[in-house]
Amino acid sequence: MAYAIMELGGRQWKVEPGTQVEINRLPSAVGATHTVDRVLLAHDGTRVRVGRPYLQGAQVVCEILAHRLGPKTISYHFRRRENWRKTVGHRQPLTRLLIKDIVFSEAPSAEKPTAMRKTRKERGDGA
Template sequence: MFAVIKTGGKQYRVAANDEFTIERVAGEAGDEISFAEVLMVGTSIGAPFVSGASVVAEIVEQVRGPKVISFKKRRRQNSKRTRGHRQDLTLVRISEILTEGASPSKKEKKAAPASAEAPAVSEDAEAAPKAEKPKRATRKAETGEAKDEAPKKPRASKKKAEGADEA
């Protein structure tokens, strides 16, 4: 079964387990949202919406779209303007398509074992300051070379080299 929903000023044809991006919807990953503005379910068409129908979806993640560059230039006027924009989007997965006022089915969340909830931390470990990481040694410090101690080689200038060829 499929449905046509309206969200963010756009219409989407959806079916169970479809994943797609829509305009940003408030919520975090794992939250369930419901779309009440259902324009069509199967063969029944709403006027404007199908009464008693809703679509339940799960938020997979909040993402941002690709960067869109807007560039304006007025020729011979030394005038140009560049703007960039990234749209906030929400990636959703359709869970169910409900008709006739049915309520969404509840998914049982798996409970974690009690030992895995919070590891025991002693008070001494919390109070103790964290050990600082040793600073990374530089190559010069490892080899013992200093900048001033390095022998300097005289460079042959181009004029001397050209003069030597002519003589």
């Protein structure tokens, strides 16, 4: 069972192929394919890969199913003792995505192991 944790719209989503998620509105048209490169973690059924912060070569392929408005939230504003009231409503524009596939490429990692910092005793600084 493959899954991935991707970052999209300022949030992190755990997705699997065939699932649907609703995110903040994307500027693409309905029916278009959207590819997400910001994959934080991926599991292909046998191995877990963790990015630092993102995985190189991992992508989540999505299809845009619909654009819609979320539920209405109503807020009230008033000023005390002035007979002044105002009602404001808001509906967040959303996009529904269908997760088509999680793609892994076996590109070699370009990361070099980082050396640990030496302590003061090893450097000869101070006591």
